[in-house]
Amino acid sequence: MPGQLPDGDAAPADGALPDGTALTGRGFGVYVHVPFCASRCGYCDFNTYTAAELGGGASRDQYADTVLAELALARRIVRPPRVDTVFFGGGTPTLLDPDDLGRILEAIDRTWGLASDAEVTTEANPESVTPESLGRLRKAGFTRVSLGMQSAALGVLEVLDRKHTPGRARAAALEAREAGFDHVNLDLIYGTPGESVDDFAASLAAAVGAGVDHVSAYALIVEDGTRLATRMRRGELPYPSDDVAADRYLAAEAALGAAGFSWYEVSNWATSAAARCRHNLLYWTGGDWWGLGPGAHSHVGGVRWWNVKHPSTYASRLAAGASPGHAREILTDADRHVEDVMLRLRLASGLPLDALDAGGRAAAVERVEEGLLEQRDGRMVLTLRGRLLADAVVRDLLP
Numbered sequence: 001m002p003g004q005l006p007d008g009d010a011a012p013a014d015g016a017l018p019d020g021t022a023l024t025g026r027g028f029g030v031y032v033h034v035p036f037c038a039s040r041c042g043y044c045d046f047n048t049y050t051a052a053e054l055g056g057g058a059s060r061d062q063y064a065d066t067v068l069a070e071l072a073l074a075r076r077i078v079r080p081p082r083v084d085t086v087f088f089g090g091g092t093p094t095l096l097d098p099d100d101l102g103r104i105l106e107a108i109d110r111t112w113g114l115a116s117d118a119e120v121t122t123e124a125n126p127e128s129v130t131p132e133s134l135g136r137l138r139k140a141g142f143t144r145v146s147l148g149m150q151s152a153a154l155g156v157l158e159v160l161d162r163k164h165t166p167g168r169a170r171a172a173a174l175e176a177r178e179a180g181f182d183h184v185n186l187d188l189i190y191g192t193p194g195e196s197v198d199d200f201a202a203s204l205a206a207a208v209g210a211g212v213d214h215v216s217a218y219a220l221i222v223e224d225g226t227r228l229a230t231r232m233r234r235g236e237l238p239y240p241s242d243d244v245a246a247d248r249y250l251a252a253e254a255a256l257g258a259a260g261f262s263w264y265e266v267s268n269w270a271t272s273a274a275a276r277c278r279h280n281l282l283y284w285t286g287g288d289w290w291g292l293g294p295g296a297h298s299h300v301g302g303v304r305w306w307n308v309k310h311p312s313t314y315a316s317r318l319a320a321g322a323s324p325g326h327a328r329e330i331l332t333d334a335d336r337h338v339e340d341v342m343l344r345l346r347l348a349s350g351l352p353l354d355a356l357d358a359g360g361r362a363a364a365v366e367r368v369e370e371g372l373l374e375q376r377d378g379r380m381v382l383t384l385r386g387r388l389l390a391d392a393v394v395r396d397l398l399p
Helices: 063-077 098-112 131-140 154-159 168-178 197-209 227-233 242-258 278-284 311-319 333-344 358-369 384-388 390-397
Strands: 028-034 083-090 114-124 144-150 183-190 214-219 262-265 268-270 288-292 297-300 303-307 325-330 373-376 379-382
Touching: 028 098, 028 278, 063 098, 063 288, 063 311, 083 098, 083 278, 098 114, 098 131, 114 278, 131 168, 144 168, 144 197, 154 197, 168 183, 168 197, 183 197, 183 242, 197 242, 214 242, 242 262, 242 268, 242 384, 262 278, 278 333, 333 390, 358 373, 358 379, 358 390, 379 384, 379 390, 384 390
Parallel strands: 028 083, 028 288, 083 114, 114 144, 144 183, 183 214
Antiparallel strands: 214 268, 262 268, 288 297, 297 303, 303 325, 373 379
C-alpha cells in the first residue's frame, strides 16, 4: 500500500490560505492525480489503487466529477493570471476515458484560463493507450505524453512487475507521434536486480529509436512496504548497487548525448529547450501549483498542503462541501532557501553563487577544485562527476 502522508498542521475545512499569501510570480501549474492502476508494480509506493484495493466508496466512472468539485473550491481560494502547465499523473491517468480527461482540462481552462502556449502532459502506461485514444487526447488539447517504459528487457520488466511487452513502449511512442504529439517522453529505470549492461544499452537504444524528444532515467529506489522490498528482505533478490547505478548513469549520458539529447536536470534529457518538461521546471524553480486529487500536494506562495490520501475519503469530503486538504505547512525563509539550493543545483542552468551564504560559497569553491562543480557566469553547475554525487554536493553547500 502507498506510504503515509507527511505530518503538518491541520488544514482548514474551507481550504482558505493564510492572510497575506501571494503567488510567487514564477508560473502557475495544475497537477491532476489519477490514483487508479490496473495492477500494482512491485517497486511502487505511490498513492495508487487497483480495483481490489479501492473497496467501496470510490468510483473511477465518477472521478472526473469529483475532481471538478475540488476545482470549484480551488477557484474561490486562488486566482492565478493563467495556467502555464497541466500535468496528469498517477497512477495511470489513461485508465480514464479520454473524454473524462478532456472534461477536467476544459474545466481548468474555464476556471483559471490556460495560457495560449500551455503545456499539457499526461502520463501513460504503454499498454493503456491505443492510436485511437492518443488521437482523442491530442484533440482534447494534450500536448505531451510521458510513457512509463522502464526497460526494454523482459527479465527486468518481470522483476518490476510491469505488464507491457518489451516492444510496446516504443510502439506507443511512435503512435503518439502519429497522433500529433510533438513532445513525447519515455521513462527508464536502471539498476534493477538482474539487469545487465547489455539490457540497459538495449533500453537506451530502444528509447532513442522511438523518436522521442525527452528521456527520463532514474535509479531504482527500493521503498519500504513494497513487494520488491519484501523480496529483497527475504533474500530472493539482491539490493541495488550504487556502483552499478553510477555506471548506468554514465552509460545513459553517453548514449543520449550521442543521440542529440542534453541533460537539463540530473535525471532528465531533452533534444531542445522546447522539449524540456516545463511543468517539472516550474516545481524545480519555485513556482506555484494546485494539486487536484487524493494525496495531491499543492504550493502557493510558501504555503504547502496535501489532500487526504484515499479516494473514498477524498470524494466524501468534497460531497460534504469541505476541502479535501489533510494538512499543511508554511515554509520559513530558511526552508525555502534549502529547497532552492537543492532543486536549482540539480539543473543544468545551475545555482547563482550569490544565493549561498559565506560558508556555502566557500564550500562551492572547494567543490570546484575537486571537479564536482564548475563556475559559469556566476552560477555553480554540476560536472558529470558532480551529478553522480549531487546529493552530497548539495549537503556541502547548505548551512
